[in-house]
Amino acid sequence: MKFEVTILGSSSATPIYNRNPTAQALNINERLYLIDCGEGTQQQLLKFDVKASRIDHIFISHLHGDHYLGLIGLLSSLHLNGRKKPIRLYGPAPLKEIIDIQFKYSDTTLNYQLEFRPTNPDEPEIILENQEVIVKSVPLDHRIACTGFVFRQRKSARKIIKEKVEPLNIPINYYALLKKGQNYVTPDGTVIPNNELTVDSEPPLIYAYCSDTVYNDKYFSEISNADLLYHEATFLHNMLDRAVLTFHTTAWQAGHVALQTSAKRLLIGHFSARYKTLNELLEEARSVFPDTELAIEGKTFAVANK
Amino acid sequence: MKFEVTILGSSSATPIYNRNPTAQALNINERLYLIDCGEGTQQQLLKFDVKASRIDHIFISHLHGDHYLGLIGLLSSLHLNGRKKPIRLYGPAPLKEIIDIQFKYSDTTLNYQLEFRPTNPDEPEIILENQEVIVKSVPLDHRIACTGFVFRQRKSARKIIKEKVEPLNIPINYYALLKKGQNYVTPDGTVIPNNELTVDSEPPLIYAYCSDTVYNDKYFSEISNADLLYHEATFLHNMLDRAVLTFHTTAWQAGHVALQTSAKRLLIGHFSARYKTLNELLEEARSVFPDTELAIEGKTFAVANK
Structure with missing residues (x-):
């Protein structure tokens, strides 16, 4: 069974150095789950030959532009390309209003059903259960309401x-x-x-996605034992003050999150525009948690058992 | 005096074949005037090394996503990059509501003033006069309210x-x-x-920008005598029915607009995703109006006297 994630964007706040804002395509058994959708995500899907038509579920962590501004364009293009299958969208409640107003003024009525399910900013909640996966939204600690998402593979048959x-x-x-x-x-x-x-079959694989958050152990229990943990690492630890001020995490802290939550592997992303190269961030995280990789655009990471 | 336009995007509706949605940067004496702002415009500005910080005026023709979805991201990035100078934004009245709601939910207060001036969907109107240029919005004929923009150089001193x-x-x-x-x-x-x-000095140069519109001579007098006329040419003329249905223009018709409005040169763009290559569109327009070019991304065209 395929269970892997392709990075479509890894920049924080502003796109720079060919790094696009956050988006990831999770492939579970050839079904795609899109996680966040920064500006230009539909162009990135084309670039990396990830079929947008195979996306049935979209998860938006929060309403900072670098995590959702590509959504309307993607939904429009799917409509124009003749999509009929429904799409389920999960995100903060006001996202509905933002979408509705834009489709109203562009006089667009989608050919397909867009089923919106607001995420709970206060409590973890199971938001999707299907044959392949159980998805839980997990409140993080950011400047505005923000949730991570934990994708737990359905337990396979004996x-x-x-x-x-x-x-x-x-x-x-x-x-x-x-x-x-x-x-x-x-x-x-x-x-x-x-x-x-x-x-008994292999234990179910877990992919945990933690976008923007300050280091705070309140969400650790919900993301524990991930086979692959994606965690933001916006700054180097010498910018801890700035990380705290802007509700972000340092690479050193991201390593500690992986360590404390018993992750098997760590993937760091959401890199600040101040870092032209990313080696220092990688080395810093690895100094705490050696099995760390950079969320480089176009790369695919298996959520494999070790 | 510099008066030239750099194409940042030339695709209609959906981005494809490395063609991005519509955006153009007009450079008048090293001041930049951004015309339309499709998704990914800020990435295109970076790619073609056009300094976003030098943009003081942004013109949005209409509220179809392929003409404005890059706007919030660009405004946010300018804010995050420390802009203090005001920006003047011109576009359909509801654009204000779309911007306000998104900045409200992202909890963003811009560091700079965003002065919004709604365009008149019914009558041509002068919307900007400064030392270099006089800009008029010109109602076109599209499925929703849409205006073109005519940039007329200030008459030079004797x-x-x-x-x-x-x-x-x-x-x-x-x-x-x-x-x-x-x-x-x-x-x-x-x-x-x-x-x-x-x-007397040279006569003032004119750049006329006609985004989405069906062929309709009602706006011809307002765009006449352009030194450079940009006109959409979404389809080949063998798709006239579809052009009429969707309120777009064919390449053959775009050539006729140039001919009938006494343009000196024609630039065609807003190419449908069905055309992988653009030669046929170019040849069709040239069969009517020989001095035609394709609005290829990254290319710069002078609005020169002939």
């Missing part, structure tokens, strides 16, 4: 132990029940416990 | 004829009056008519 099952001549249509954990009852009434016939 | 003036020992501080057309009165009271001492 795996059948062929050498145990085959000698029993179990009817093939019984296999689905075994995978769900059901015991097998032989024709003569003997009960064979499920755990003699199957083994 | 030119002094050195060989006539020098023998008269005219005081140097009188020269400014001569350039304005005043006669010279010698110390003994003799009046020397201005036209014996100066010649």
